[in-house]
Amino acid sequence: MTANDPSPAATAAGYAVVAGEALIDLIEGDIDGQAVFRPMVGGAPLNVAAGLARLGVSAYLVTSISSDALGQRIWDLLAHLGVDQRACRRVDVPTTLAVTSLRDAVPEFTFYGDPPSFAQVDPADLDTRLVAGATTLYCGSIALLYPGSRELAAAAWATPGPLRVLDPNVRPRLLRDRAGLRRTIEEFASTADLVKLSEPDARVLFDLDPVAAARHLRATGARAVVVTLGPDGAYADTESGPLTVPAPRVRAVDTTGAGDACVAGLMYGLLTQGWPADADAWRDLVGFATTAASLACEVPGGATAMPGIDAIRARRARP
Numbered sequence: 128m129t130a131n132d133p134s135p136a137a138t139a140a141g142y143a144v145v146a147g148e149a150l151i152d153l154i155e156g157d158i159d160g161q162a163v164f165r166p167m168v169g170g171a172p173l174n175v176a177a178g179l180a181r182l183g184v185s186a187y188l189v190t191s192i193s194s195d196a197l198g199q200r201i202w203d204l205l206a207h208l209g210v211d212q213r214a215c216r217r218v219d220v221p222t223t224l225a226v227t228s229l230r231d232a233v234p235e236f237t238f239y240g241d242p243p244s245f246a247q248v249d250p251a252d253l254d255t256r257l258v259a260g261a262t263t264l265y266c267g268s269i270a271l272l273y274p275g276s277r278e279l280a281a282a283a284w285a286t287p288g289p290l291r292v293l294d295p296n297v298r299p300r301l302l303r304d305r306a307g308l309r310r311t312i313e314e315f316a317s318t319a320d321l322v323k324l325s326e327p328d329a330r331v332l333f334d335l336d337p338v339a340a341a342r343h344l345r346a347t348g349a350r351a352v353v354v355t356l357g358p359d360g361a362y363a364d365t366e367s368g369p370l371t372v373p374a375p376r377v378r379a380v381d382t383t384g385a386g387d388a389c390v391a392g393l394m395y396g397l398l399t400q401g402w403p404a405d406a407d408a409w410r411d412l413v414g415f416a417t418t419a420a421s422l423a424c425e426v427p428g429g430a431t432a433m434p435g436i437d438a439i440r441a442r443r444a445r446p
Contacts, residue, residue: 140398141262142185144214144289146280147172147270148245149190149205150223151197152383152429166197168204169225169429170245171268171296174384178391178419178433180209184398187257189214189279190270191247197222198244204430214257218247227383236298238269246273250282259288263394267294269301271311280315290320290397293349294390297328309333317348321397323390324354337362338369353413355389357382361417367406372413375442379424384432388423391433392416418442 152169155162172188179186188210192198194217201222205212223240258264266284270276284291295312302308309332316322322344329340341352341364351365360374396403396412403409422434422442 140184142187142260143176143179143263143265143394143398144187144189144258144261144283145172145176145179145265146189146283147266147268147276148223148243149173149188149192149201149215150225150240150243150245151201152225152227154227154381154383154427156427164226165427166200167428167431168201169383171294171387171429172265172270173201173205173210174387174429174433175265175294175390175394176210177205177208177430178384178388179394179398181433181435182391182395183436184395185211187211187214187261189248189253189283190245190276191216191218191220191252193217193222193244194219195222197224208430214254216248216252218244220244220247236300238298238301243273246270246276248279249275250278253279253282255282255286258283258286261289262398263292264289265292265294265390265394266315268296269298271295271315272301272308277311284315284318290402291315291318292321292323292390292394292397293319294323294386295328295332296325296386297331299331302331305332313344313347316344319344319349320351320402321393322349322352323386323393324352325386326354326356329354338364341369351409353389353393353416355386355417355420361389361413363409363413365403365406365409367403367409370406370410370413372410372417374417375421375445377421377424381427381432382424383427384423384429385420387429388433389416389420392419392439415439415443
């Protein structure tokens with residue numbers, strides 16, 4: 128987006144800015160007994176933006192997207208879902224692939240593509256007007272491992288205005304410098320309003336259990352931390368005290384987008400309800416987000432697995 132573009136469109140709830148990767152997940156499957164890999168649009172930040180759009184709020188994705196055929200597939204799906212693409216840059220770099228093998232519905236990722244198509248950005252590509260006017264800002268995931276996209280994220284993070292949401296979304300096979308990523312996450316967390324962490328993230332980054340990891344990040348300066356616990360729900364350490372929220376029971380098919388659906392649910396709550404005022408409001412927000420995550424587990428893929436608001440409300444209304 129440039130200074131000549133129209134002002135950001137916004138719902139009554141405001142809008143979100145999501146910075147990070149867009150790529151193609153090659154998801155393992157089976158056809159007539161033969162192993163196949165199905166290409167599906169993904170990348171944690173893209174999934175979060177898609178999740179917000181599916182929930183009916185405005186979301187801008189800030190990333191670079193290849194001009195090749197797979198990049199066009201990403202571009203077309205974003206348009207179909209209603210994610211605003213004006214802050215996306217098209218680049219002549221082959222689309223990054225994440226080969227995804229499922230083990231008991233849990234994905235294992237192997238990444239292909241150097242240089243990464245999603246990291247062909249730097250702070251010069253950021254419209255700080257767009258960030259300053261947002262209600263919420265998301266940064267995180269593997270985009271923080273590459274200099275250009277990390278510097279863009281840092282510039283967005285330093286822009287006053289939105290509530291800042293961080294999700295480390297660690298991918299161990301890409302992690303060549305664990306101490307370096309830990310420092311990066313702690314630096315972002317020191318001024319974060321909300322950090323969403325998974326239990327594996329807590330152990331890989333900090334060698335800590337979820338409760339201790341949440342306490343650690345709060346001590347660095349994070350205003351609140353939500354740690355997802357898979358089928359056990361989520362733990363939250365907030366200004367209103369700690370709490371644990373159970374997850375609905377599901378028959379998981381693919382958990383690829385579960386954490387991203389959770390983040391989208393948390394951001395949706397911040398957009399529509401504002402910052403939670405007490406423990407009950409936190410319990411409701413985290414319950415909404417864990418329900419979104421559970422629904423995403425029942426559908427293969429990432430972006431296309433993000434649930435809509437009606438599905439979440441219907442699931443929450445079940446006894």
